[in-house]
Amino acid sequence: MPLVQLHQVSKRFPSGTQALSGVSFSVEPGEFVFLAGPSGAGKTTLLRLLLHMEIATEGDVLLFGRNLAALRRSSIPYLRRNIGSIFQDFRLLGDRTVFDNVAVGLHILGLSRREIRRRVNNTLYDLSIDRYADAYPSMLSGGEQQRVAIARALVMQPALVLADEPTGNLDWELSNDIVRLFDELHAKGTTVLMATHDRFLLDAFPRRTLLLNKGFLIEDRPAGEGPSVVPDAPQEDLGLPQPPAADGDDALEATSVPTEATP
Amino acid sequence: MSRPIIVGARRAIHAVCEGFKGLVVSPGQTLACIVSLAVAGCLVALSASFTGLAVQMLDRTSRNTQVLVYLKDRVAGRQVAGLMEQVRVRPDVESVTYLSAEQDRSLNAALLPADVVASLPEGAIPGQHAVAVAFRTEAATPTTIHELATYLKSLEGVDVVAEPPVGAARVQALASAIEYGRVVVSILAVLLLAGTLFFVVGTLTRTMDSRHEEMAILRLLGATDAHLRAPLYLQGMSQGLVGLVAGALAAQTITAATNGYLAATLGLVQPVPFHPTPTFAIATVGGLLLGAVGAAIASARRLP
Numbered sequence: 001m002p003l004v005q006l007h008q009v010s011k012r013f014p015s016g017t018q019a020l021s022g023v024s025f026s027v028e029p030g031e032f033v034f035l036a037g038p039s040g041a042g043k044t045t046l047l048r049l050l051l052h053m054e055i056a057t058e059g060d061v062l063l064f065g066r067n068l069a070a071l072r073r074s075s076i077p078y079l080r081r082n083i084g085s086i087f088q089d090f091r092l093l094g095d096r097t098v099f100d101n102v103a104v105g106l107h108i109l110g111l112s113r114r115e116i117r118r119r120v121n122n123t124l125y126d127l128s129i130d131r132y133a134d135a136y137p138s139m140l141s142g143g144e145q146q147r148v149a150i151a152r153a154l155v156m157q158p159a160l161v162l163a164d165e166p167t168g169n170l171d172w173e174l175s176n177d178i179v180r181l182f183d184e185l186h187a188k189g190t191t192v193l194m195a196t197h198d199r200f201l202l203d204a205f206p207r208r209t210l211l212l213n214k215g216f217l218i219e220d221r222p223a224g225e226g227p228s229v230v231p232d233a234p235q236e237d238l239g240l241p242q243p244p245a246a247d248g249d250d251a252l253e254a255t256s257v258p259t260e261a262t263p
Numbered sequence: 264m265s266r267p268i269i270v271g272a273r274r275a276i277h278a279v280c281e282g283f284k285g286l287v288v289s290p291g292q293t294l295a296c297i298v299s300l301a302v303a304g305c306l307v308a309l310s311a312s313f314t315g316l317a318v319q320m321l322d323r324t325s326r327n328t329q330v331l332v333y334l335k336d337r338v339a340g341r342q343v344a345g346l347m348e349q350v351r352v353r354p355d356v357e358s359v360t361y362l363s364a365e366q367d368r369s370l371n372a373a374l375l376p377a378d379v380v381a382s383l384p385e386g387a388i389p390g391q392h393a394v395a396v397a398f399r400t401e402a403a404t405p406t407t408i409h410e411l412a413t414y415l416k417s418l419e420g421v422d423v424v425a426e427p428p429v430g431a432a433r434v435q436a437l438a439s440a441i442e443y444g445r446v447v448v449s450i451l452a453v454l455l456l457a458g459t460l461f462f463v464v465g466t467l468t469r470t471m472d473s474r475h476e477e478m479a480i481l482r483l484l485g486a487t488d489a490h491l492r493a494p495l496y497l498q499g500m501s502q503g504l505v506g507l508v509a510g511a512l513a514a515q516t517i518t519a520a521t522n523g524y525l526a527a528t529l530g531l532v533q534p535v536p537f538h539p540t541p542t543f544a545i546a547t548v549g550g551l552l553l554g555a556v557g558a559a560i561a562s563a564r565r566l567p
């Protein structure tokens with residue numbers, strides 16, 4: 001049974017924007033899938049549909065084999081406990097320590113203090129941020145903050161991880177680290193669906209890639225195949241950053257400026 | 264203990280901790296909220312007490328709304344009993360009492376200053392045996408009293424009928440004034456409580472705003488509505504409880520002080536009534552209810 005299944009899913013916002021049009025695909029347990037596409041392609045909207053933060057205007061969204069449209073509102077929280085979500089802007093609580101940020105979801109499960117401490121410490125250790133347990137997010141670098149956000153998702157031991165441009169605010173090195181982290185997670189059996197428009201990451205990690213453009217799923221590229229250029233659309237139009245130049249320093253400079261994050 | 268109970272208990276403890284954090288998000292506002300609740304609660308309790316006093320006094324006055332039926336000197340006991348029975352069965356009559364001539368004399372004497380009574384010769388104060396007819400409060404209108412007086416006068420053995428010293432019209436005016444006052448006080452109480460409800464909602468909304476980010480994250484991590492709401496309800500209900508119980512305590516202190524003052528200065532024996540058990544019970548239930556309603560409104564407005 002696929003973990004994620006979309007059948008002819010469309011999403012039109014009340015404003016009239018057609019964010020998704022007839023998107024169909026499925027993700028099997030244990031897969032690592034990139035969701036790629038330029039800004040405005042509908043990546044975030046698709047992930048929000050899976051989290052039931054938005055509702056599809058047409059088509060069916062199935063998660064763990066269950067149709068979200070048919071689900072009672074009260075069962076949504078229990079579904080979400082199986083999903084770890086990670087965002088570009090980390091969404092950490094500035095007034096809580098790293099430990100408390102990671103522990104925040106475990107209180108929902110009603111775990112004992114000891115169990116919470118054990119799980120949080122293990123997760124912090126796995127992500128090599130255990131020395132920051134008592135620090136506040138503002139004292140950490142962007143990459144470390146994203147690790148805290150990832151720890152908060154992973155400590156819930158989710159079956160599915162949804163990451164929306166988790167590397168969007170990070171430079172090339174850190175982006176690589178984060179994706180490698182997801183890779184390790186994937187190797188342990190977790191299903192990962194990660195949205196990105198970072199062309200270099202897609203090149204560096206040849207995984208199955210769903211390419212969205214203007215709300216349409218224009219390509220479902222299996223793992224291992226090289227990236228292809230969308231026909232009829234020059235790469236600049238897709239908003240994809242240019243591949244790094246031969247000179248390594250230039251490449252770092254070009255990618256370390258997060259175009260999305262600058263307001 | 265079974266596992267669900269333990270898990271539930273841990274969640275409850277966590278909710279209490281979060282609710283307490285909510286109370287100190289903006290301590291000034293929380294305090295202002297509790298104080299306004301206390302003031303409103305105190306005023307409501309005091310108005311109830313003082314209306315209670317007024318009702319008691321009205322009751323006493325209406326007991327004085329009686330008609331004295333003076334009987335002729337020579338009336339047989341049997342005839343008096345028959346007459347009393349005839350009057351007693353009327354629906355507007357509360358009670359019928361026989362006064363001997365001696366009793367009537369002492370009542371008359373009580374109306375005069377003690378030194379005057381002492382200076383008068385024996386038998387100078389008149390006394391005549393009579394039947395005192397008291398009315399039911401609601402029936403004591405000038406017309407009914409006059410009607411009854413006329414009827415009594417027509418009975419055999421009746422000498423004179425003395426209509427009440429306190430006019431029924433006045434009693435009625437007092438009763439309607441108190442009724443009017445009660446309505447005004449109830450409206451004021453409702454307005455006050457509605458005002459404090461706004462205050463409670465305001466404080467809770469502020470807490471929710473300060474926790475907005477956290478609640479959005481909790482939602483994504485799989486928090487249920489109950490999990491997000493519980494701390495808010497606890498915060499609202501503890502505010503309501505502390506506020507109204509403090510108000511009831513203040514009202515109790517004020518009535519006690521008032522009674523002490525009145526007794527010391529005016530020698531008043533009729534105290535302002537204060538019933539601690541129902542008052543504190545109402546304050547407790549009302550406080551919890553007010554807090555819960557406030558939390559419900561705030562979470563309907565702000566829950567992500």
Ligand SMILES: Nc1ncnc2c1ncn2[C@@H]1O[C@H](COP(=O)(O)OP(=O)(O)OP(=O)(O)O)[C@@H](O)[C@H]1O
Pocket residue numbers: 013014015017018019037038039040041042043044045046197
């Ligand atoms: N809440 C909303 N109301 C109206 N339109 C929206 C809303 N959210 C997204 N959109 C529109 O839907 C389209 C898809 O947006 P979405 O955020 O899914 O794109 P994206 O692929 O995540 O882009 P980016 O790479 O910039 O994050 C865009 O045109 C966007 O303006």
Ligand SMILES: [Mg+2]
Pocket residue numbers: 043044045164165
């Ligand atoms: Mg997006």
